[in-house]
Amino acid sequence: MAAVYQALHRRASSLVQCRLHSTYVRKMRYLNQLKENDSLCRQAQTSGTFYLFHNLSPFLQKVGKKYLVPQLSAAETRQILEKFPEAEQWMEKSVLIGCSDEHRPRFALDLGALDKSVIESELQGSFTDLRKALFVVDGEDSPLLASAQSLLRWHDSHQYCSKTGQPTEKNPAGSKRVCHASGVTYYPQMSPVVITLVSDGSRCLLARQPSFPPGMFTALSGFCDLGENVEEAVRREVAEEVGLEVESLHYSASQHWPFPSSSLMIACHALVGAQQPEISMDTLELEEARWFGLEEIVEGLKREPSSSKQDDGSFLPWFPPKQAIAHQLIREWLQQQTAQTA
Ligand SMILES: NC(=O)c1ccc[n+]([C@@H]2O[C@H](COP(=O)([O-])OP(=O)(O)OC[C@H]3O[C@@H](n4cnc5c(N)ncnc54)[C@H](O)[C@@H]3O)[C@@H](O)[C@H]2O)c1
Numbered sequence: 001m002a003a004v005y006q007a008l009h010r011r012a013s014s015l016v017q018c019r020l021h022s023t024y025v026r027k028m029r030y031l032n033q034l035k036e037n038d039s040l041c042r043q044a045q046t047s048g049t050f051y052l053f054h055n056l057s058p059f060l061q062k063v064g065k066k067y068l069v070p071q072l073s074a075a076e077t078r079q080i081l082e083k084f085p086e087a088e089q090w091m092e093k094s095v096l097i098g099c100s101d102e103h104r105p106r107f108a109l110d111l112g113a114l115d116k117s118v119i120e121s122e123l124q125g126s127f128t129d130l131r132k133a134l135f136v137v138d139g140e141d142s143p144l145l146a147s148a149q150s151l152l153r154w155h156d157s158h159q160y161c162s163k164t165g166q167p168t169e170k171n172p173a174g175s176k177r178v179c180h181a182s183g184v185t186y187y188p189q190m191s192p193v194v195i196t197l198v199s200d201g202s203r204c205l206l207a208r209q210p211s212f213p214p215g216m217f218t219a220l221s222g223f224c225d226l227g228e229n230v231e232e233a234v235r236r237e238v239a240e241e242v243g244l245e246v247e248s249l250h251y252s253a254s255q256h257w258p259f260p261s262s263s264l265m266i267a268c269h270a271l272v273g274a275q276q277p278e279i280s281m282d283t284l285e286l287e288e289a290r291w292f293g294l295e296e297i298v299e300g301l302k303r304e305p306s307s308s309k310q311d312d313g314s315f316l317p318w319f320p321p322k323q324a325i326a327h328q329l330i331r332e333w334l335q336q337q338t339a340q341t342a
């Protein structure tokens with residue numbers, strides 16, 4: 001009898017706990033359950049919504065001037081898949097990417113091996129390169145597309161165990177892959193990258209690589225080396241790329257970035273002494289690196305890429321769009337300078 005009371009008590013207190021938790025906490029716990037519990041996740045696939053990709057390009061619909069990212073129900077997704085052989089097998093390739101506040105799970109599914117024109121005409125939209133998609137969809141959709149594509153990309157490139165060469169199997173949520181021959185479990189990976197806006201107190205340093213679109217300048221960036229902490233990576237990258245020594249730095253924010261594969265961008269502001277030697281640029285990586293004053297930053301932020309070309313064929317500087325964390329660093333620097341000079 002005591003055991004029954006205890007069980008009832010535990011159930012009652014867990015219900016109270018459940019009500020006490022915020023929507024966010026309940027959502028995160030539900031998502032974690034889906035990752036850990038395979039049968040729950042399979043069940044969730046039948047009531048979830050699906051974002052479609054084709055060879056890592058997300059499916060978008062253009063309505064008027066807006067680009068929408070449609071979420072298909074499981075039934076709608078099946079209807080599309082039934083046009084191709086082995087429909088059920090395709091559903092199993094989906095990966096969990098989140099859920100609504102009401103716990104409706106969201107999945108991403110890459111239909112890369114299927115004829116995309118059939119899907120595009122059926123759903124009246126088009127699979128769009130991620131580099132374009134991220135900058136035309138609504139603000140809250142772009143991080144979702146970026147993380148969904150990164151997870152799909154990771155699965156695509158981790159189909160085999162690097163130890164045995166045997167196929168790996170994904171769990172229903174797509175949060176890991178297992179090699180049954182070696183017992184190795186693989187988890188999705190990303191590379192930490194530091195991005196640093198260097199300032200000498202009154203100017204900030206921006207650079208461009210030859211592969212950038214003409215006129216675009218951004219903050220210095222670089223992949224962290226194994227064993228480095230963020231401070232060491234910032235100091236080394238600034239020394240390598242422009243030959244300056246960082247005197248102090250502070251962290252600003254971070255961002256997941258899907259290019260070239262999956263990076264965690266760690267954004268910092270760094271100060272170099274005003275007495276430091278001139279910039280000495282690493283010409284293997286950079287095409288130009290120079291100081292920008294307050295006025296030039298204000299003008300550059302207003303400029304569109306399309307209006308940067310001048311009559312003599314040269315380009316005036318412009319900076320990355322607001323979806324890129326470099327933009328936030330530049331704006332923060334500007335605010336700080338304006339506050340100092342006010
Ligand atoms: N979101 C933003 O605002 C923003 C701004 C600037 C750069 N970035 C991203 O930061 C990334 C890194 O910047 P970078 O190109 O200056 O880096 P970098 O200065 O480290 O130079 C790139 C080189 O590093 C090597 N490298 C070392 N580890 C690597 C890894 N894990 N993956 C790929 N290459 C590796 C390669 O040889 C590569 O060519 C870029 O790919 C870019 O997409 C994002």
Ligand SMILES: [Mg+2]
Pocket residue numbers: 220221222223241285
């Ligand atoms: Mg770099």
